[in-house]
Amino acid sequence: MSNKLVIYNTLTRKKELFEPLNPPFVGMYVCGPTVYSDVHLGNCRTFVSFDLIYRYLLHLKYKVRYVRNITDAGHLEGDRDEGDDKFSKKARLEQVEPMEIVQRYTIGFHDVMNLFNTLPPSIEPTATGHIAEQIEMIKEIIENGFAYEKNGTVYFDVEKYSKDHNYTILTNRNLEELLANTRDLGGQDEKHGRLDFALWIKAKSEHIMRWPSPWGWGFPGWHIECSAMSSKYLGETFDIHGGGMDLAATHHTNEIAQSQACNHSQPAKYWMHTNMLTVNGARMSKSAGNGFLPHELFTGSHPLLSRGFSPMTVRFFMLQAHYRSTLDFSNEALEASDKGFKRLMAAYGLLGKLKTSERSEVDVAAIRERCYDAMNDDFNSPIAIAELFEAVRIINSIYDGKTAATAQDVAALKSLMDDFVFDILGLKEEHAQTEDISHIMDFIIQLRHEAKLSKDYVTSDKIRNGLQALGIQLKDGKEGTTWTKA
RNA sequence: GGUCGGAUGGCCGAGUGGCUAGGCAGAGGUCUGCAAAACCUCCUACAGCGGUUCGAAUCCGCUUCCGACCUCCA
Known part of the structure; x- marks a missing residue:
């Protein structure tokens, strides 16, 4: 390939x-x-x-x-x-x-x-x-x-x-x-x-x-x-x-x-x-005065933005278009990329928590093949990303217990994501400090779990809402609760 | 004015002759104490008008609109 x-x-x-x-x-x-x-x-x-x-x-x-x-x-x-x-x-x-x-x-x-x-x-x-x-x-x-x-x-x-x-x-x-x-x-x-x-x-x-x-x-x-x-x-x-x-x-x-x-x-x-990045269909350029500066984007201080967007969200947004196409820049488009990028990374985070079985209902090699086909075709990153979302769907489905996958399948999924998401697309996890608080989060999730067992939903919801306010979202699943940073 | 490139569903954006990406948004469902997340299903579009073809978003012609370059700019 x-x-x-x-x-x-x-x-x-x-x-x-x-x-x-x-x-x-x-x-x-x-x-x-x-x-x-x-x-x-x-x-x-x-x-x-x-x-x-x-x-x-x-x-x-x-x-x-x-x-x-x-x-x-x-x-x-x-x-x-x-x-x-x-x-x-x-x-x-x-x-x-x-x-x-x-x-x-x-x-x-x-x-x-x-x-x-x-x-x-x-x-x-x-x-x-x-x-x-x-x-x-x-x-x-x-x-x-x-x-x-x-x-x-x-x-x-x-x-x-x-x-x-x-x-x-x-x-x-x-x-x-x-x-x-x-x-x-x-x-x-x-x-x-x-x-x-x-x-x-x-x-x-x-x-x-x-x-x-x-x-x-x-x-x-x-x-x-x-x-x-x-x-x-x-x-x-x-x-x-x-x-x-x-x-x-x-x-x-x-x-x-x-x-x-x-x-x-x-x-x-x-x-x-x-190709050029455009704003409302017109080329972004210094002389036209419609140029976004990176910090205006990250902080959300630009008048066309409702909030700030992280560098990786923006990188992901750029890679969702082919390099030879114009790409139109807007608040709405960035919001969409932000959600999609988080979904991609959240799925990657589940890879270590997947239950494997003897059976296999997935074909990871085919996805990898299609990712290579896309990149080999003049670096078509949007198609590669589309294929990666197929992998995301599979990972989530395995996590939900709805799709069977072997340990080899899971290893292949991890290798696929490592190669394409990180090495080739050059994306990265944005919250490096995540690891530092994971054991604290485990503790808090355990407390909430105990509250739920005793049907103390006032306390469990208070924990969930409190974390939400701090930018941490809890996700209850069949295999327990996971969390992501907003 | 010249040259070149575009016009794809609510938004972003792939796709060059049949199998009609993907993300986001929206609708319904499953799950859940509730919610979120996730999964399933649905919404199935190709600027307009002609032509070629068994068949066109995809090829050809015309029209309309947009952009880039021709001047520093990634």
């Missing part, structure tokens, strides 16, 4: 059998955040999606080198290849050093990624740490004739490149129309062509983040960092390059052009793009 993985490749616009260039090694590069402000939930979705992909590749026993960059320099405000980079602007607003901005939001990003239980990448390189590599790459591109310098700024020559290469290979757009439709940049434009983009940008006198280069003091353009760092750590051609769908048309298109112009090869065999 592990060798039938199929991945949708943006490059070819179809699903392809995944065949790594050098198995069992897999190189995966994902465009990381630009750390000039807090990550919002839309950003998080992309990284959760690639975490799922990373985890599944690891589960299939691939030796994955997962590289995800931190963009901490060179990201301009507008499209004119002039003016401030985002860090300088933010730093000036807050009257701090640009690198303080970088530090603050890098830490914040890592904190949020931890809350979402994403595995850290193997390498997390920064743009500022790879200025030399970027300069070398730019020199090579100039040497190969695909870039030109103008007043200390270096531009990539798209028209020249497109004579021998398919510039729009990733998005299949018509280059002629693109040239015709691109906005007129005005009179004093330094670029030869409208689609040309900056590889290196001359620093103005007030610009703090600057480095020396063959073209004077300046800083790198946005796209070159990913090309330089991915080839440094993964080679000139590697297996998977990923990022949000919004990056395909510009950032990734330019990355491909840069790599081709420098190395004469496609940087990645498979291009994967995750």
